[in-house]
Amino acid sequence: MNANTARQALRSVARASGASTERTLLARAPAAQRAMSTLLANRSSCSKHAAAAVPAASAAKQQLRGYRMLKFADTEEKVYERSDWPVERLQQYFKDDTFCVLGYGSQGYAQSLNMRDQGMNVIVGVRKDGASWKEAQEDGFVPGETLFPVEEAIERGTIIMNLLSDAAQASTWPTISKLIKPGKTLYFSHGFSVVFKEDTNIVPPKDVDVILCAPKGSGRTVRSLFKEGKGINSSVAVFQDVTGKALEKAVATGIAVGSGYIYETTFEKEVYSDLYGERGCLMGGIQGMFKAQYDVLRANGHSPSEAFNETCEEALMSLFPLVGEHGMDYMYKACSTTARRGALDWAPEFEKACKPVFERLYASVKDGSETRRALEFGNRPTYRQDYDKETDAIADQEMWRVGHTVRALRPDRQSR
Numbered sequence: 346m347n348a349n350t351a352r353q354a355l356r357s358v359a360r361a362s363g364a365s366t367e368r369t370l371l372a373r374a375p376a377a378q379r380a381m382s383t384l385l386a387n388r389s390s391c392s393k394h395a396a397a398a399v400p401a402a403s404a405a406k407q408q409l410r411g412y413r414m415l416k417f418a419d420t421e422e423k424v425y426e427r428s429d430w431p432v433e434r435l436q437q438y439f440k441d442d443t444f445c446v447l448g449y450g451s452q453g454y455a456q457s458l459n460m461r462d463q464g465m466n467v468i469v470g471v472r473k474d475g476a477s478w479k480e481a482q483e484d485g486f487v488p489g490e491t492l493f494p495v496e497e498a499i500e501r502g503t504i505i506m507n508l509l510s511d512a513a514q515a516s517t518w519p520t521i522s523k524l525i526k527p528g529k530t531l532y533f534s535h536g537f538s539v540v541f542k543e544d545t546n547i548v549p550p551k552d553v554d555v556i557l558c559a560p561k562g563s564g565r566t567v568r569s570l571f572k573e574g575k576g577i578n579s580s581v582a583v584f585q586d587v588t589g590k591a592l593e594k595a596v597a598t599g600i601a602v603g604s605g606y607i608y609e610t611t612f613e614k615e616v617y618s619d620l621y622g623e624r625g626c627l628m629g630g631i632q633g634m635f636k637a638q639y640d641v642l643r644a645n646g647h648s649p650s651e652a653f654n655e656t657c658e659e660a661l662m663s664l665f666p667l668v669g670e671h672g673m674d675y676m677y678k679a680c681s682t683t684a685r686r687g688a689l690d691w692a693p694e695f696e697k698a699c700k701p702v703f704e705r706l707y708a709s710v711k712d713g714s715e716t717r718r719a720l721e722f723g724n725r726p727t728y729r730q731d732y733d734k735e736t737d738a739i740a741d742q743e744m745w746r747v748g749h750t751v752r753a754l755r756p757d758r759q760s761r
């Protein structure tokens with residue numbers, strides 16, 4: 346089957362099954378899974394051709410070592426790439442393993458489906474009365490075959506992927522820890538649970554490998570990038586290596602869950618940077634900055650359309666994608682000389698204003714305050730409703746209500 350035939354097979358399975366979304370389709374149809382495996386196999390062999398320019402001897406050495414040393418600005422770092430792990434190699438490597446994915450939130454959903462599409466043995470473990478049970482079932486996990494209550498799933502799995510919420514990882518640990526028997530591997534996508542052990546009480550059994558692969562993006566994009574034939578960037582780390590194979594297993598699992606390239610870290614560095622980044626530029630910081638800019642425009646008599654376009658829409662649809670594709674300097678050069686002058690002058694002002702906030706934030710991550718807050722909040726019986734209340738309040742802000750209208754006016758979404 347070549348890549349085109351595979352694509353056609355995917356489409357015809359979609360038509361035949363009447364599936365409304367590819368998510369449902371891929372989950373339900375074994376033929377589609379085979380087609381996806383073929384697509385991926387073809388993609389890997391294409392990237393091998395692309396790598397043919399590398400001298401044969403050094404390519405062979407890289408393949409043997411399984412990583413490449415690359416300069417990131419002036420610092421050399423190891424990178425692991427998907428092209429070293431074609432889907433056949435993954436299938437061979439994990440032929441005797443059963444991935445037990447605990448939790449079916451954003452990451453559980455993405456990682457389990459990406460692995461299943463590549464032919465891995467995947468089962469899901471979630472509580473029976475929760476929303477996740479239903480969602481996993483809708484995606485084709487079958488109770489008693491590939492979907493189990495948490496404890497039973499652990500007993501059946503060899504690689505135990507703890508993708509419950511961080512708070513639930515702590516509250517369920519007393520029950521599940523004794524099920525993590527020798528020979529199994531314990532996997533996380535966050536350093537949180539083991540690094541902040543004073544707060545979580547999670548101390549893994551001494552006789553199992555403990556590894557991490559942390560996708561650097563939302564589970565939604567872990568899934569969508571994989572389906573587009575791209576991959577999320579991820580980090581890997583080893584907390585405990587009893588087999589001598591822990592790092593290799595972490596990398597292979599990282600590729601299996603949908604990573605494109607992987608860098609190395611430690612559990613500690615992962616959790617510090619992750620908690621810091623999401624509270625800063627990735628989520629909290631950008632939300633605060635958008636809001637401040639919008640509010641000042643509105644206070645000075647600008648219309649909602651103007652305030653939203655000059656703050657969010659232009660950033661997200663025009664300028665930030667240029668930064669993402671080609672870097673900050675490119676975005677500057679793509680804007681007027683007038684814009685360049687002002688932005689170059691004001692950037693240091695913003696840096697100066699933000700730096701102390703970032704320093705305070707990093708300290709609050711490192712001393713465990715952020716962890717304790719997440720645990721306290723996440724363990725409330727009403728955590729879902731409580732979060733919804735706060736995110737609904739954001740949706741209710743004028744700025745984001747305006748955003749709703751502006752997005753609907755994008756030409757590809759206009760209704761008439």
Ligand SMILES: NC(=O)C1=CN([C@@H]2O[C@H](COP(=O)(O)OP(=O)(O)OC[C@H]3O[C@@H](n4cnc5c(N)ncnc54)[C@H](OP(=O)(O)O)[C@@H]3O)[C@@H](O)[C@H]2O)C=CC1
Nearest residue numbers: 448449450451452475476477508509510513534535563564
């Ligand atoms: N979200 C993301 O994109 C990223 C997350 N991570 C990490 O991945 C891990 C999983 O995060 P994420 O996918 O966001 O999941 P969530 O934090 O959204 O947690 C969802 C899962 O936890 C389960 N859960 C919650 N409370 C309990 C409980 N008391 N007992 C049993 N199960 C419970 C839910 O089941 P139910 O439906 O039954 O309530 C659900 O399956 C975390 O370590 C996170 O830090 C890493 C990178 C990115």
Ligand SMILES: CC(=O)[C@](C)(O)C(=O)O
Nearest residue numbers: 560561562563564619623
């Ligand atoms: C998506 C991600 O990587 C985050 C923001 O760190 C998270 O959801 O925890």
Ligand SMILES: [Mg+2]
Nearest residue numbers: 560561562619
């Ligand atoms: Mg993150």
Ligand SMILES: [Mg+2]
Nearest residue numbers: 535619620623
């Ligand atoms: Mg995070």
